[in-house]
Amino acid sequence: MEVLNAPGVGNPSPAVKALAPYWIWPLRLPVSARRATHNFAGLAQPFCEGWRWIPASIVVGTFPFLISYVTGAPGHQIVSALLLMVLCLPCARAEDWVKGIAIMALTYMAHCAVVIALAYADPQHVAAILPGAESYWQKQIHWIQTGTDPEYKLSAWVPAHLMLLGAAFLFSYTSLGGILFYEGFFEVDLMNFYNAQLMAQSSNHALSLALGWHVWSWLRGLGYLFIAFEIISLSLRRMTGVSTAGRLRWSRFAVGLAFLLADGLVKVILLEPVREQMLFNLK
Amino acid sequence: MSDNPNDQQEWPPDPQDQNPSSGQPPSQQPYQQRQPPVPGQVYLPPGYQPPPPGYQQPPQGYQQPPPGYQQPPPGYQQGQPPAQYNQQWQNPQTQASTDSNSGVWGWVIFILIFGVGNLILYSTTGWLIIPIPRR
Numbered sequence: 001m002e003v004l005n006a007p008g009v010g011n012p013s014p015a016v017k018a019l020a021p022y023w024i025w026p027l028r029l030p031v032s033a034r035r036a037t038h039n040f041a042g043l044a045q046p047f048c049e050g051w052r053w054i055p056a057s058i059v060v061g062t063f064p065f066l067i068s069y070v071t072g073a074p075g076h077q078i079v080s081a082l083l084l085m086v087l088c089l090p091c092a093r094a095e096d097w098v099k100g101i102a103i104m105a106l107t108y109m110a111h112c113a114v115v116i117a118l119a120y121a122d123p124q125h126v127a128a129i130l131p132g133a134e135s136y137w138q139k140q141i142h143w144i145q146t147g148t149d150p151e152y153k154l155s156a157w158v159p160a161h162l163m164l165l166g167a168a169f170l171f172s173y174t175s176l177g178g179i180l181f182y183e184g185f186f187e188v189d190l191m192n193f194y195n196a197q198l199m200a201q202s203s204n205h206a207l208s209l210a211l212g213w214h215v216w217s218w219l220r221g222l223g224y225l226f227i228a229f230e231i232i233s234l235s236l237r238r239m240t241g242v243s244t245a246g247r248l249r250w251s252r253f254a255v256g257l258a259f260l261l262a263d264g265l266v267k268v269i270l271l272e273p274v275r276e277q278m279l280f281n282l283k
Numbered sequence: 284m285s286d287n288p289n290d291q292q293e294w295p296p297d298p299q300d301q302n303p304s305s306g307q308p309p310s311q312q313p314y315q316q317r318q319p320p321v322p323g324q325v326y327l328p329p330g331y332q333p334p335p336p337g338y339q340q341p342p343q344g345y346q347q348p349p350p351g352y353q354q355p356p357p358g359y360q361q362g363q364p365p366a367q368y369n370q371q372w373q374n375p376q377t378q379a380s381t382d383s384n385s386g387v388w389g390w391v392i393f394i395l396i397f398g399v400g401n402l403i404l405y406s407t408t409g410w411l412i413i414p415i416p417r418r
Contacts, residue, residue, distance in 0.1 A: 032389030033396070040393065171409065175401045179409065 023238045024174070038240045041089035041176075048090045048099065057103045060084050061110035068129045069118060076129065077189065080111065081181035085232075088177060092233040093242075097252060100229045104181075108221070111185065112192050116209075119196030126193065131186075133193035140194045141201075144278050152271065158264070165260065168224060172231040176239075180228050184221075191217060202281045211278045216267040223259030226252050 022028045029037065047056040060083040068076035084107050091100030119126040119133075127134045143149040150156060171179035195212040202208035230253045237243050 027396070029396070030389070030392065032385045033392035034389075036386070036389035036393040037397070167409075171401075171405065174404055176397070179401065179405055 020241045021238050021243075023235070029239055029241075034240050037236070038093070038242065041093045041236055041240070043089070044086045045090040047087060048096075048103070053087070053099060053103050054106065056087055057106040058110040060087055061107035062114045065111060065114060065129075069126065072125075072129065074129060074131075077185040078182050080107070080185050081178055084181045085176055085178040088229070088232060089236065092176075092229065092236050093240075095233065097229055097233070100233075101225050104225050104228065105222075108184065108188060112188055112213075115189055115192040116196045116199075119193045120199055123193075123197060123200070126196075130189045130193050133190055136190040137194045137197045140198070144198075144275055144282070147272070147275060154268070157267075161260075161264070165227075168227060169231060172228050173235045176235055177228050177232040180224070184224065188221075198278065201283055202278075203283055204281055207281055208278065211274050211281070214267070214274060215270065216263045219259050219266060220263040223256045223263060226256030226259065230256065 020028050020031070020034065044056070047053065060080055064076035064079040064083070068074065084104065087103055087107070088100050091097070091103060115126070115130070119130070139149070139151075143152065151160075168180050168183075171183075191213065195209055198212045199205045199208045230249060233249070
């Protein structure tokens with residue numbers, strides 16, 4: 001809906017008028033900034049039309065990492081996060097939640113595939129461009145071999161994840177998803193490096209990958225896809241003042257929360273069986 | 284933050300309201316045969332409203348005011364400089380310049396709030412309140 005680009009916006013008119021909503025109380029953007037936000041959200045529109053979102057998502061998920069890999073320069077996670085934000089915003093503007101979630105999912109999947117492959121083939125080089133990945137792998141292998149990890153106790157795990165959820169709400173809203181996507185790339189890269197090393201030290205690579213990318217982590221990722229899109233969409237509507245009807249909005253938000261709840265339940269049930277299988281699979 | 288707390292947004296007319304007489308396009312409306320006019324009878328277009336009491340026809344040579352023209356405030360006298368009231372109409376060059384300035388300021392405000400604001404927010408609180416829990 002090109003409301004703010006329509007000629008005559010801002011001029012007195014007998015058309016129906018509505019006060020600009022607060023973005024973050026008491027912050028209410030002036031018309032010029034709302035128009036700029038609306039235009040910013042449409043920057044990547046040509047890359048979202050038709051099936052172009054598929055190659056665009058793959059490029060966003062892989063290209064910055066490949067450049068970092070070749071050059072050794074840091075910062076691929078923030079570049080991918082910003083590009084993904086720009087790619088998602090036209091979908092949020094058009095309330096096209098299916099394409100929006102598909103873009104996020106494909107971007108992260110393409111990113112994970114490339115990072116795991118390169119981390120498996122060239123771990124030392126990749127570890128240098130994935131901050132914290134090596135220490136995360138050491139913690140994980142210690143947990144697999146001993147079964148003890150204070151961070152996996154419910155008393156530590158539940159507060160940490162509730163805090164993460166709160167931070168996801170806040171930063172998705174303020175940054176239109178940019179900061180949440182950055183954190184997402186950061187965390188999946190920890191997992192990617194851990195999985196690549198686990199594969200290298202396991203007998204059955206496919207089983208190692210299936211177990212190492214834990215099923216509860218998939219559920220959490222899916223949950224955050226739904227939640228991120230809804231919060232980005234909400235924030236964009238409040239920033240631009242453009243609102244469209246969407247009765248399914250709360251349903252999709254609830255689906256996201258349900259995935260996060262399932263993440264916790266499945267983890268409690270399957271944590272030890274999965275660890276044992278990974279242990280048996282080690283060389 | 285708003286420079287004008289009464290900022291208002293104009294919404295486009297609902298497409299369904301384009302044809303107020305019917306919810307169907309003309310091609311789907313049943314054909315109604317018109318009766319021939321009776322001598323002296325005047326057909327009024329749909330939606331016609333009679334003028335209010337006291338309405339007078341404009342004089343010969345009257346022209347419609349330009350788009351955006353607003354009536355001067357009460358007390359305005361002929362010959363008074365137009366800057367003393369909020370004149371909405373501007374010539375096209377001035378209008379384009381104003382739009383351009385408004386657009387630039389819109390981007391500046393957006394970058395300040397969105398870019399710089401998030402940078403400050405994340406650098407001051409993000410590292411503290413975003414945990415990196417074990418997967």
